[in-house]
Amino acid sequence: MHAQPTLLVTGATGTVGRSLVRRLRAGGAAVRALVRDPATADLPAGVTAVRGDLTDPATVAAAAEGADAVFLLWPALPLDAAGPVVDAITRHAPRVVYLSADSGQDAREADADAPDPISDFHAGIERLLRASGAEWTFVRGGGFAGNVLAWAPEIRATGTVTAPYPKAARSLVHEDDIADVAALALTTDGHAGRAYRVTGPDVLTTVEQVRIIGEAIGRPLRYVEQTREQARAELVRSLPADFADGILDAHAEMERTPETVSHDVEAVTGRPARTFAQWARDHAGDFR
Numbered sequence: 139m140h141a142q143p144t145l146l147v148t149g150a151t152g153t154v155g156r157s158l159v160r161r162l163r164a165g166g167a168a169v170r171a172l173v174r175d176p177a178t179a180d181l182p183a184g185v186t187a188v189r190g191d192l193t194d195p196a197t198v199a200a201a202a203e204g205a206d207a208v209f210l211l212w213p214a215l216p217l218d219a220a221g222p223v224v225d226a227i228t229r230h231a232p233r234v235v236y237l238s239a240d241s242g243q244d245a246r247e248a249d250a251d252a253p254d255p256i257s258d259f260h261a262g263i264e265r266l267l268r269a270s271g272a273e274w275t276f277v278r279g280g281g282f283a284g285n286v287l288a289w290a291p292e293i294r295a296t297g298t299v300t301a302p303y304p305k306a307a308r309s310l311v312h313e314d315d316i317a318d319v320a321a322l323a324l325t326t327d328g329h330a331g332r333a334y335r336v337t338g339p340d341v342l343t344t345v346e347q348v349r350i351i352g353e354a355i356g357r358p359l360r361y362v363e364q365t366r367e368q369a370r371a372e373l374v375r376s377l378p379a380d381f382a383d384g385i386l387d388a389h390a391e392m393e394r395t396p397e398t399v400s401h402d403v404e405a406v407t408g409r410p411a412r413t414f415a416q417w418a419r420d421h422a423g424d425f426r
């Protein structure tokens with residue numbers, strides 16, 4: 139990898155991508171961001187916005203031309219559309235870092251009887267990348283701490299969190315840790331063919347997460363249990379029904395079997411993963 143590589147980042151306006159492009163620019167890389175609307179992307183100074191769309195492989199190919207490495211995420215588009223995009227990227231760039239999900243893909247390869255649409259599309263893209271001949275690294279994120287920003291409007295309005303599965307126990311990960319791992323995989327050697335499982339350092343139930351957000355904002359919060367049916371009715375307003383069911387099934391399972399902690403953040407970056415309490419302090423302004 140060159141001292142000042144050229145990198146293409148997809149999803150640069152999203153939770154992980156925003157953190158990633160800041161890090162890559164600070165490290166001196168030339169950063170291109172594939173965005174659907176450069177006028178509203180609001181990227182950090184020095185990042186070049188390239189108009190493109192993951193549903194249009196020709197725009198992805200043009201953006202990837204001459205890049206040393208590409209950060210790819212797949213925002214729940216149909217899997218059929220991914221083959222031409224992976225092809226467009228790997229024809230032009232030798233290295234791809236894919237933001238996947240920690241949902242046991244290796245085991246799932248052998249378990250076609252347990253359909254879960256989110257895990258399935260990540261596993262499908264991992265397969266495409268393995269077969270592409272490019273140098274790949276999978277950054278398999280655990281649940282993002284940022285998912286709990288969905289609670290922010292209710293917390294700001296009433297100091298309450300209404301959510302299902304109070305005992306679902308998660309090792310939620312700070313987006314900056316995903317970005318740190320991805321930045322190293324993009325810009326340093328030794329990560330080819332590796333699948334990193336990127337989680338937070340502690341396992342916390344829904345109720346504990348609510349308490350910690352309250353501590354971060356200096357105001358105790360109230361938790362109100364929601365039924366699965368109520369939660370599903372809310373989720374299907376913004377997600378396909380099978381995705382909503384997949385998320386709720388996963389939370390039901392987390393009450394029976396808590397998520398576990400991975401030490402891959404420390405192995406890759408040399409320092410422990412950020413805690414959920416740290417994440418809550420970093421985002422306290424969103425909940426006040």
Ligand SMILES: NC(=O)c1ccc[n+]([C@@H]2O[C@H](COP(=O)([O-])OP(=O)(O)OC[C@H]3O[C@@H](n4cnc5c(N)ncnc54)[C@H](OP(=O)(O)O)[C@@H]3O)[C@@H](O)[C@H]2O)c1
Pocket residue numbers: 148149150151152153154155172173174175190191192193211212213214237238239240256278279280281282285
């Ligand atoms: N949330 C979790 O707990 C979790 C856990 C593990 C893995 N993941 C995976 O992480 C990924 C999402 O990452 P994130 O949360 O950082 O993203 P995000 O905040 O959901 O933002 C989505 C990004 O994708 C871009 N995008 C959407 N449709 C596009 C299109 N057709 N063409 C080009 N860009 C498009 C958006 O750009 P615009 O500005 O154009 O809208 C935005 O930058 C998903 O694949 C998800 O499965 C999530």
